[in-house]
Amino acid sequence: MTLTLKQIKDYPKLDPKQVNSEYAKTYEAFKHKIVVLDDDPTGVQTVHSVSVYTDWEKETIERGFQEDNQIFFILTNSRAFSAQKTEEVHRTIAQRVKEAAASFNQPFLIISRGDSTLRGHYPLETDVMRQELGEMDGEVILPFFEQGGRLTIDNVHYVQQGEELIPAGETEFAGDRTFGYQASDLTEWVEEKTEGAYKAEDVTTITLESIRSFAIDEIEAQLLAVKDFQKVVVNAIEEQDVRVFSIALMKAIQKGKTYLYRTAATFTKVIGNVSTRELLTRGELIQKDSVNGGLVVIGSHVKKTTEQLEALMELDAPVFIQFNSHLVLKKSSFTEEVARVKKEAEDAIASGVTAVIYTRRERLDLGEGMKEEELALSVEISLALTNIVRTLAVTPNYVIAKGGITSSDVGTNGLQVKRAIVKGQVAPGIPVWETDEGSTFPHIPYVIFPGNVGQIETLKEVVELLEQKQIN
Incomplete structure (x- = not known):
């Protein structure tokens, strides 16, 4: 069902001071190195003053781990790869990241930064990395990207066209000859893309209602309950929604939970604690x-x-x-x-x-x-x-x-x-x-x-x- 921008104005507003204060307090204890694998170069749409490496040699990944910045990007360009090459590249990167992390005694996250209109080698990329990294409790799916008009509401992912929000499955992007899909509801999209290996009804969903009520403990409890690489769909219509979710996520990670991530560009900015800056002159x-x-x-x-x-x-x-x-x-x-x-x-x-x-x-x-x-x-x-x-x-x-x-x-x-x-x-x-x-x-x-x-x-x-x- 198509929505309009006016229809999403009714959600309760978050208190930015409360959100930012809790985020800053939680982030102090979050010491993970964040490695973002970008399936094309547009994944740096939200960040600044960070490195992008264009190869994944062992020395390159080690250099990224040695940077002062908590986050760095590796441009794989895997959206242009065959499935076989995508698998080979992600297997190699996961191995080298795991080795570098062990060498530097550094905890880490790997984010598979994908297209905010849901195209790309999913679930192949994260499945392969899971095999190399070991068992993961869950996989976070968060394609929200406000600057591109990609919003997720009641688990349905939308693409903004003018004042209208069109379900992603009804856009030209869903008809992509290589990476097409039908479902707009992300729980159903998971079932479609995994060919039934993960059922829609088994997907954990983080609702806008819980985010806007600042129910951090409730969201954390949902994340703590996830196991066996269960999928977690996050709803969001503003960057602050992602910030609220990330507070609960960091708390769950501190308690030992492990996740992989298939997200658009906004999550990388938020979890990397990259400040907002004005447009370049x-x-x-x-x-x-x-x-x-x-x-x-x-x-x-x-x-x-x-x-x-x-x-x-x-x-x-x-x-x-x-x-x-x-x-x-x-x-x-x-x-x-x-x-x-x-x-x-x-x-x-x-x-x-x-x-x-x-x-x-x-x-x-x-x-x-x-x-x-x-x-x-x-x-x-x-x-x-x-x-x-x-x-x-x-x-x-x-x-x-x-x-x-x-x-x-x-x-x-x-x-x-x-x-x-x-x-x-x-x-x-x-x-x-x-x-x-x-x-x-x-x-x-x-x-x-x-x-x-x-x-x-x-x-x-x-x-x-x-x-x-x-x-x-």
Whole structure:
């Protein structure tokens, strides 16, 4: 059933002072290192001043454990992987995290940060890690992400569209060819995705009523009762709801309970005790202006991205270059197409004009039963785009990548970032990395723009902000 934003205003309000005071007191005793595995680079949508590593070598994970920060991110980009590769990667990471934790005598949490619209390799990722880490009492499922309009009410997960809240199972995201689903009620979604291994009626649910009544002891008792990797669904419509739940969670952890986590970006901010900061200004983003133009790479095919691209095209300044990605089926033609796009982008950037490279808006469709093949081709297309970035003969003033797989490949293969610092957000839910010294273009702002985030005008507004030098 569709809701409106007005319909959710009736829940009792929390007292921020009470919540924050209890949270601060509880957090003092919480000493776990928090390792976030990000299935695409958009999971840092809510944090700042934290590290993102783009590999999971033993030395990298040890470096994360040695940081002063309590939380660090590892970008796996597993949403672009086959199921087999996803399993191999998560098995390796879980083993190495477990070894590092033992070496440093450090308790830890692993969070599988997934898409707030419920796409990705679930339950595979957390199942594999559970096998490596040992028995876990429960798994917390918390896809709430306010900046993207993803709210969970009465166990139903919603996606905001304008003033309406649409059940997730009725959105385009549920129709994803690789990670589709039907259920909007998260208890039923668990049963659907686990193919009945965990029944909807056995899922523990943390209600908004108990959260808004600040029933910490009641929520803690629910968590203490969880066993045998039982699923825990958390309802939330504001960040403070997540904070209340986290108080009870930390108390349960202090009493010896163990959990894995499949959550969206808000939980990582809250459990990592990352402060809220204002949106980044242009001065914070671009430290030193260049005479060159910027670069925007658009690969996502969701409806919102296409609408945002159309709005961006209202600007006169950028040069728009369509990449005929369907030529991936004809290798020689595809090679020629990559060379053409690269040359046009270089010419634009060198002349002080921002280049916008975008893939054809029609999704490549090979027909039924070809999910893995389509995913492999999408990865090949994304790698071609990132090779363009990596081999550019001119340094752009900034880089924006639109879409999860695209932004991961641009960051790791194109910009060749090994460790980035998250500067913050340029718009709600849109994070910015500062590239490291060894990257293709050191110390430029890299804007990671999720495919399914923002309003129609948001991409245009971000480009306008970064182009203020030229506009003014």
